[in-house]
Amino acid sequence: MQSTTKIILRPWNAATLILRTTIISLIVITGYAFTTFNTRGVDFWAGVDMLGSNFQALLLSPQLKNITFVTMVHNLFITIGLGFLTTIFGAAIALGFALLAAQNLAPRWLTVIIKGLTAFIRAVPTVLWVLIFAVSAGLGSVAAVLGMTFHSAGYLIKAYAESFEEIDHGTIEALKASGANWWQIVFQAVLPSSATALLSWTFLRFEINFSTAIAMGAAAGAGGIGYDMFMASGYYLNLHEMGAFTYAVLAFAIVLEAGATRYKASLSK
Amino acid sequence: MHKLDFFTQKRLSFGLFVVVLIVLTYATIIFTEYNVAKGFTAIPKAVRWATANFYPDAASLKKLPTILLKLRDTILMSVASATVASFCAFFVAILGSQTTRINVWFSVLARGIATIFRNIDVSAWALILLFSFGQSSFTGYFALFFVTFGFMVRVLIETIDEVSTDSVEALRATGAGYFTIIAQSVIPSCLPQLVSWVLFMIETNIRSATLVGILTGTGIGYSFDIYYKSLNYHAASLVILVIVLSVFAIEAISNRIRRAVL
Numbered sequence: 001m002q003s004t005t006k007i008i009l010r011p012w013n014a015a016t017l018i019l020r021t022t023i024i025s026l027i028v029i030t031g032y033a034f035t036t037f038n039t040r041g042v043d044f045w046a047g048v049d050m051l052g053s054n055f056q057a058l059l060l061s062p063q064l065k066n067i068t069f070v071t072m073v074h075n076l077f078i079t080i081g082l083g084f085l086t087t088i089f090g091a092a093i094a095l096g097f098a099l100l101a102a103q104n105l106a107p108r109w110l111t112v113i114i115k116g117l118t119a120f121i122r123a124v125p126t127v128l129w130v131l132i133f134a135v136s137a138g139l140g141s142v143a144a145v146l147g148m149t150f151h152s153a154g155y156l157i158k159a160y161a162e163s164f165e166e167i168d169h170g171t172i173e174a175l176k177a178s179g180a181n182w183w184q185i186v187f188q189a190v191l192p193s194s195a196t197a198l199l200s201w202t203f204l205r206f207e208i209n210f211s212t213a214i215a216m217g218a219a220a221g222a223g224g225i226g227y228d229m230f231m232a233s234g235y236y237l238n239l240h241e242m243g244a245f246t247y248a249v250l251a252f253a254i255v256l257e258a259g260a261t262r263y264k265a266s267l268s269k
Numbered sequence: 270m271h272k273l274d275f276f277t278q279k280r281l282s283f284g285l286f287v288v289v290l291i292v293l294t295y296a297t298i299i300f301t302e303y304n305v306a307k308g309f310t311a312i313p314k315a316v317r318w319a320t321a322n323f324y325p326d327a328a329s330l331k332k333l334p335t336i337l338l339k340l341r342d343t344i345l346m347s348v349a350s351a352t353v354a355s356f357c358a359f360f361v362a363i364l365g366s367q368t369t370r371i372n373v374w375f376s377v378l379a380r381g382i383a384t385i386f387r388n389i390d391v392s393a394w395a396l397i398l399l400f401s402f403g404q405s406s407f408t409g410y411f412a413l414f415f416v417t418f419g420f421m422v423r424v425l426i427e428t429i430d431e432v433s434t435d436s437v438e439a440l441r442a443t444g445a446g447y448f449t450i451i452a453q454s455v456i457p458s459c460l461p462q463l464v465s466w467v468l469f470m471i472e473t474n475i476r477s478a479t480l481v482g483i484l485t486g487t488g489i490g491y492s493f494d495i496y497y498k499s500l501n502y503h504a505a506s507l508v509i510l511v512i513v514l515s516v517f518a519i520e521a522i523s524n525r526i527r528r529a530v531l
Contacts, residue, residue, distance in 0.1 A: 015461075018529040022464055030352045033345035038487060042405035050401045058397060081301040088294050123516040124509055125479040127490075131497055136318045137311035141303050146311060215392035219483050226392065230484075233396035242397060246389060253388035 054239060062243030066236060067228060076248050079217060079224035083210035086145055090152025090209075091202050097153070098160030099186060104172060105164060114157065121154030126212050130220045144222035148212055152205055159205075163197035164190055196267060203263065207256050214249060225249060325507035332504050333511075336492050340511055343488035344519075346406060347474035350413035355467045358383075358421035359459075365422065366429040368437050369455055371447075379422060387419025391477045395484045409481040409488065413474045424466055425459070433458045461530045468523035475516060 064072060100106045101114040121129075130147030137143045171189045180188070191198075217226020225245055232241040273281070298305060363369050365379030389397075394412035402408040436454040445453070482490020489512060496504040 015530055018526060019461060019464060022468075022526050022530070023460075026348060026352045026467065029345065030349040033349035036342060036345055037406040037410070038342070039407070040403065040405045042403045042407060044402075044407060047402040047405075047407055051398075054397070054400050078301055081297040085294065085297050085301065085303060088290065119517070120513060123513040125476040125512070127480045127483060128493065128509055128512075131493075132319065132323065133311060133315050135502070136314040137307065141301060142307050142311055145303055146308060146315070211390040211392075214390045215480055218392045218396060219480060229393055229396050233399055237400070239397075239400055242400075246393060246397070249390065249393060250385065250388055253390075254384060257384070257388060 057239040058243040058246060060243075061240055062247055063240040064244050065238055065241050066231070072225065072228065072244065072248055075223070075225045075228055076252065079213045079226060079249075080210060080252065082141065082144060082148070082213040082216070082222060082224060083206060086148035086152050086213075087202060087206040087209050089145070089149040090156050090205065093149070093153040094156030094160050095198075097157045098164060099190075101157055101161035102164035102190075103161075104167075104169065105182075105186070105190065111161070115161070118154040118157045121150060122158070124151075126151040127215060127219050130216055130222070134220060139221035141222055144213070144216045144220055147220075148209060148216065151212075152209060155208075156201060156205055159201040160194075160198055163194040163201065166197070167193045200263070200267075203260055207253075207260065210253065210256065322502045323506045324503065325510060326503040329501070329503035329507045332496075333507065336489070336504075336508055336511055339489045339492045340515060342406070343478045343482065343490070344475060344515065346410055346488060347413065347471050347478050350410050351417050351467050351470040351474050354414045354417035355421045355425075355463065355470065358418050359425055359463060361418075361422050362425035362429060363451060363455060366426045368430050368434045369451065380426070383419045383422035385419070386415045387423065389415070391416045392480055392484060395481045399485060404486045406487050408485045409478060412481050412485075413477060416477070417470050417474065421466060421470065425463065428459050428462045428466075429455060432462065464530055465523075465527050468526060472516070472519055472523065475512075475519065479512060 067075075097114055097118075101111050101118070103111050126148055128147075129150050130144050133146040133150075134140075134143035137146065167190060171193065172185055175185045175189055213222065213224060214226040214229070216222035217224040217228075218230040219226075221227070225248060229242060229245045229249075232238050232245060297303075361379050361383070364371060365376045365383075367376070370376040391412050394415050395408060398408045398411050402411065433455045436458060437450055440450045440454050478488055479490040479493070482488035482492075483494045484490075486494075489508060493505055493508040496502070496508060
């Protein structure tokens, strides 16, 4: 009999052990999760069965009933507008605070405080910020804009600060050595060399804010096409109308994604 | 014509960019009828209100066990949807990536379906799925599932193309079959990235699940909604505190795993 020395292809080490443990835990948790689902008397297979015909009604025969096409487009642009406005406000706030949160530009204690605060702001889902502001401002666009701006600022402060920290340390040192003050360093070195990164992050946040604006229309009375969807789903129970709104939202989201992909491709050239 | 020097040109184009942004912002404010003055005055009002009412008190602490039970539901749903959706997405990504696809048209189809799934917002999915599954956990589960699936197909296609192109070519040159290549090269080389993305989606899904819960009446979002609507702000603030702590905990765990695995 031929004796073979087995070649160990993937040696056991901490990384593979943790990887396997993670995968097994995820599978076990998933299995357990299915036993805890609250069915509320809904039959799963009947629901899956209905899903096919519902998708058919949604995607193959979209039809407006309670609002006109012009109103729908108008409401879509309200949602886009809310996304745009909160991105601009958030970016303006973030630009200032990110300079104070970047480790190469601000004292350590200040960066720790700001980063901690933004971590807290980001951990609270946007919809809850909107609802918190709605108590004093009332449900509507004011609360939605404030809540979404808040969350956007928290997100962008982190993203911007990390972009600032990535720039070449030598540039800042050279400027410092030549006697430039803090403002000169920021405007002549930090902002110009991180401009494309800042733009990419801001655009990504605009994509997120567009989706969030739909959600705020549905869940927090912010108006726009999200509210129309909420009415079609919860009040009129009209899947055909829902289909028309879905196509409208999808069209803009795909345009955004295509724009982002193109922008990325032009950067890497 | 006199040519402007480099710095003047740069300054001019930057100035134009800022002016366009300001005009667009102003036009949007008018179009959406956003009340700027009210927006500014609402901030100090909200702070005053929050410091006076929005903190957990002794009575709300008694609701902690109920809240934690709902939190468990939300976390379990996030993990389950992220895990199953990523598993399905991995197979579709293998069939859709340039390195391992069997057929160009299938690749186009896979990418197209993924684009539709991820670009319909999770709240819209929830509203659509309410028609099929009503106010049960299935609605939220599938809403998170579809969005995760669409997102994961996209990033996994990129991962496969990035990580395993060379090794797939090497195995192909030795005459290995398609399934051998997948099992011996693609899956092992992508697994760490895949797990890292699953963890990222779990974090995202917990936040989305809160929103979906408000719309479908399940999980921690529903707890918040009930306390909020019954003006029990102390309990509502406790819900937020619990969400923040759990998001921090899950981020810490996944950062640990990521550091060990990648």
